[in-house]
């Protein structure tokens with residue numbers, strides 16, 4: 001009975017989507033769960049641990065939550081991975097717990113009878129028994145149990161009712177002796193149902209006629225089972241409350257108004273409200289850096305820890321508030337059932353662009369930040385639509401672009417000028433935001449034609465009834481997303497930020513070493529105004545002589561046609577960490593007194609002259625830069641998250657290449673036309 | 676009784692499924708409980724005409740208009 005090597009009993013949860021698997025999984029494992037990977041696919045693998053205490057004995061259990069499936073003939077990559085894992089001998093699954101939604105037994109029993117025919121140890125869970133009972137559905141458990149040949153347990157995952165019975169049933173699970181569909185009488189090629197399904201999944205797809213006759217045959221038996229063991233009220237209809245809420249949420253006016261209001265709320269939280277906790281995080285890490293820099297002896301290690309590692313970790317943790325808020329909303333919308341409605345009313349709008357109704361939320365939160373939004377695309381079940389949404393998200397103008405836009409627009413129009421009624425600065429900003437959206441949709445439109453996946457785009461899905469959200473489910477969702485981000489994307493972000501920090505604060509040539517010595521001498525003397533100024537100058541010179549400074553010179557020939565010099569080149573490289581770094585680097589390069597405020601750096605840029613003595617930052621250069629920042633990737637965190645969500649570097653590099661080309665060509669065009 | 680496509684129905688109409696005109700879609704629909712002989716009601720039609728939602732086999736299912744087009748039904752009066 002017990003797993004040979006480690007005494008664990010391994011159980012797998014399988015059932016239709018929305019049958020309550022996640023709720024059951026969360027109830028069983030609590031926070032003792034982790035998200036892993038299935039090889040080669042973008043589906044997350046959820047595993048957890050728990051211990052059953054029965055009759056004073058403890059039984060360690062491993063639980064794996066498989067993606068939802070309607071049958072063993074997979075129609076999506078989620079379903080495919082569920083079936084493959086179930087059949088995989090290496091998984092060593094001891095017991096399969098089939099989770100059924102007791103309110104729609106007929107549909108749910110199809111998968112159940114298929115799994116029973118696989119001849120694995122099985123337990124059947126009738127989940128949502130509370131709802132079934134309140135609808136007047138009465139189930140003869142014993143009768144069902146005897147006919148199916150396995151234990152049947154009633155459960156209310158919300159209230160944790162029925163768990164003791166479930167645990168006992170799992171420990172005593174058995175293989176049913178009933179056979180529902182005897183494959184060898186229909187197809188002599190196969191001796192067992194397991195073999196038939198394996199061949200369908202691994203070698204050649206069965207024709208839909210054969211597939212359908214399997215299902216229709218089963219449904220005949222299921223109809224008989226239901227007639228015999230289930231008492232259903234004569235007139236079953238959609239729950240009145242759900243009907244009433246839907247009359248508003250899918251209404252042609254109110255439906256969209258409600259959606260707009262929700263999107264507005266999401267935007268407010270991610271764009272503005274997150275700012276406060278983000279500032280806290282920043283000051284906590286700055287304080288921590290200060291403490292450590294005074295505690296550790298001065299030198300290379302001190303620098304690495306404070307400016308490399310702590311600053312890098314701070315840059316990772318900085319995203320946590322946005323991720324947490326976004327998933328709080330998504331959890332609420334999914335758990336109540338609203339998300340399916342949003343997708344219902346938006347499908348017709350998004351479809352021409354190859355997007356899903358559920359793409360709306362990531363697209364809107366993308367105006368604040370692409371990072372949490374890319375993680376949020378997980379709720380889009382169609383793989384093609386999810387990939388397209390991920391690919392286009394970084395093109396939307398996010399909040400990190402705002403400081404760059406503001407600075408450059410202010411340089412272009414130092415004084416507010418009016419075009420008719422409109423403030424010209426505001427118009428340019430509006431134009432840039434619209435440009436982002438248009439580019440996003442156009443790219444989606446083109447990608448829809450290019451991206452090929454084996455999965456066809458169905459919209460055949462359940463609209464679940466409305467339910468009160470469960471704090472536990474949402475809490476665990478938020479927690480696990482934050483952990484995933486920190487552990488998986490965080491590594492990459494930290495690594496790149498340390499590399500960037502190293503390149504910008506180190507150099508090997510003689511000039512750099514001399515500057516270093518000079519700076520050390522100055523910083524130990526009394527900080528008069530003159531000395532402070534000199535230190536600032538040295539910082540600028542150091543940046544110029546650092547590796548990144550040299551890189552800036554090195555790429556100058558490539559960016560010259562865009563109107564950029566090596567100084568901008570340096571800023572382009574440093575702001576690869578995040579777009580807003582551009583402003584800070586420019587401030588260092590131009591020795592702006594007040595590096596935080598863009599006022600000072602604005603004046604410096606306005607005063608900067610080119611070789612011929614004309615203002616360097618004319619509208620051609622500014623537009624070129626604006627367009628470059630509108631389209632270029634310039635965000636390592638986005639890349640790290642795309643890697644984590646698509647599970648491959650292929651998409652990351654395709655996206656980087658595409659955005660770079662788009663940015664380069666637009667900046668080139670703008671500069672050449674305007675100058 | 677004359678058969679017509681599901682996509683032609685209006686909200687509130689009741690009908691019974693007869694057959695399918697697309698094999699790939701039929702195998703998806705069947706496993707979602709849309710069996711020939713099953714009765715259903717149109718519960719909603721999205722503001723822009725697609726998707727459509729039906730109440731069938733004890734739950735509500737939504738599908739796009741062109742998907743609904745492949746389902747042949749018979750009206751119940």
Ligand SMILES: Nc1nc2c(ncn2[C@@H]2O[C@H](COP(=O)(O)OP(=O)(O)OP(=O)(O)O)[C@@H](O)[C@H]2O)c(=O)[nH]1
Nearest residue numbers: 017018019020021022023068128156157158335467
């Ligand atoms: N009344 C009631 N509601 C439940 C029960 N179990 C789960 N739910 C609710 O049913 C909804 C779907 O539950 P999930 O746990 O997300 O279902 P799932 O099968 O994991 O669904 P997917 O994640 O979409 O595959 C949630 O709103 C749950 O709160 C139950 O026993 N009784």
